[in-house]
Amino acid sequence: MDNTVRRGTELLWSVLGGDPALVDRVSFVGTSGLLPARLPVMDLARAAVAVAGLAAVERSGAPGTVRVDDGAVATAFVSERHLRVDGRAPVNFAPLSGFFRAADGWIRTHANYPHHRAALVRALEVREESPEAVRAAIGQRGAEEVEAAVYAAGGLAVAVRTPERWAASEQGREVAARPLLTRERLDEAPPRRRSGPLRVLDLTRVIAGPVATRTLALLGADVLRIDPPRNPELPDQHADTDIGKRTAALDLERPADRRTFDELLDSADVLVTGYRPGALDRFELRRPGLVVARLSAWGDYGPWGERRGFDSLVQAATGIAVTEGSEEKPGVLPAQALDHGSGYLLAAAVLRSLTEQDRDGGTRLVRLALAQTGHWLTHTLPRYDPERYLAETDGPLGRLRHALSPVSYEGGPAGWSRPPGLQGGDDPAWLSA
Incomplete structure (x- = not known):
């Protein structure tokens, strides 16, 4: 390996x-x-x-x-x-989702869902839902001003920050101070599993959470996804990430639907949630012996603890878009890697929690945020740094910055015995005659 x-x-x-x-x-x-x-x-x-x-x-x-x-x-x-539905390619980003230049930088919007698109248009006070109108409105305002206005209206837009600016922010410091994920044992309750396949109740959206539950379904779990009837998942997202699952619609504000949901939760083994922190607290989701996995964009702490978010927005806020971009425009990772990476990691955390629960019991809680995965990607994983493979040597030409030789073996030379001299300045003779 x-x-x-x-x-x-x-x-x-x-x-x-x-x-x-x-x-x-x-x-x-x-x-x-x-x-x-x-x-x-x-x-x-x-x-x-x-x-x-x-x-x-x-x-x-x-x-x-x-x-x-x-x-x-x-x-x-x-x-x-890669998804195709009867030969049709998917719609992954709506026209109003993307990078827009602000008066003092760049901003990334996310308007795939109709209610988020409406909030963006409302916050920007534009009369038409077109990229041109949005571009013109954003171009007249500061990036953080737009970010604050769109979030206040219930939409999603994030100012593009450099890695240094994110690290210096309060939320960036909060993320850096915490582990990649947390796993807690909350009590001494026995496991809830009964005969038959593992029962997983799925309250997630878009990519990361659904990838986690899609993976659990692959491994034999009975995964039942619940969405609100008036705000279903986007069709192409459903086709891609709900393979292996069953899906249902329940309005938890309706007493009859709430009773049905409570019965499902009472007999579930695992609950996976992907809504912003605090959004589901009023439904009292905790049950003794349950394994709960909570996924969020920014974490449930700091000034952004209750904010909505998606992979593309986390890339923009945390400096990844600047790292992957150019002088002309921010860039993106070659995949929604924070989403997919968090999804597989969350599935692993659920499985490990179940394994430990089998041995020690206890209600279990797993928490993971896309921003934490982004921090792990940018600060923990080894990455190519050319500075590690460069040296500086003084010589007749001055102070020379040069690449180290890739030829290396135990007991061999660490570098050259002499720097380059003045061109043509050496005697035409061997060092030892």
Whole structure:
């Protein structure tokens, strides 16, 4: 196993509290160089898929190797782009979702859902829902001013920040001070599992949460997804991420639907939520012996703790868009890697919590945020840094900055014995005659 790949898998498996010896059962194969980016996106993808496989093997007791194929991983991390419905390509981003230049920088909007699109248009006070109208309105205002106005209206828009600016912000400091994910044992309650397949109640949206529950469905869980009837999932997102599941619509504000939901929750083994922190608190979702996995964009702490968010917005706010962009415009990762990576990691955390619950009991709580996955990608995973492979040497030409030789072996030379001299300035003779 490649040392860099193994390191990422070891780090994630350690975060999950897994037995380090199991990492030896992972085998990586396939084409290299996929999902190219300045950040180590492929390393995140491999490691996240690897720990999901390890957690499944550990729980099932299956023998053999966890096989992680780079081609399969890279394809799955852009599964929404490969989707076809009767030959039709999916709509992944609506016209009003994207980068727009503000008066003092850039902003990223997310308006795929109708209610978010309406909130964006309302906040910008534009008369028509067109990219041209939105571009003109944003161009006259500051990026953070637009961010505040759109969020206040119930929409989603984030000012593009540099990595340094995000790190200096209060929310950036909150994210950096916390672990990648948290796993808690809340009490001494016995597990809730009964005969038959694992029952997973899915209250998630878009990519990360649905990828987690899609993975649990693959592994044999009975996954039932619940959406509000007046705000269903986008059709193409449903087609891509609800494979292997069953879906239903319930309005939890209606007494009859609420009773049905409570009955489902009473008999569930796992609950996975993906709404912004606090949005579901009024429904009293905690049950003794349940495994609860809570996913959010920014975390349930700090000044952004109750904000909505999506992968693209987290990339914009945390400096990833600047890192992957150019002087002309911010850029993006080659996949919604924070979403997909968080999804597989969350599935692994659920499986590990179930394994530990089988042994020790207790109601379990797992918490993970896209911003935490982004921080792990940018600050923990090894990434190519050319400075590590450069040296400076003084000589006749002055102070020379040069690349180190890639030819290296134990006991061999660490570098050249002399710097370059003045061109043509040496005697035409061997050093030792």
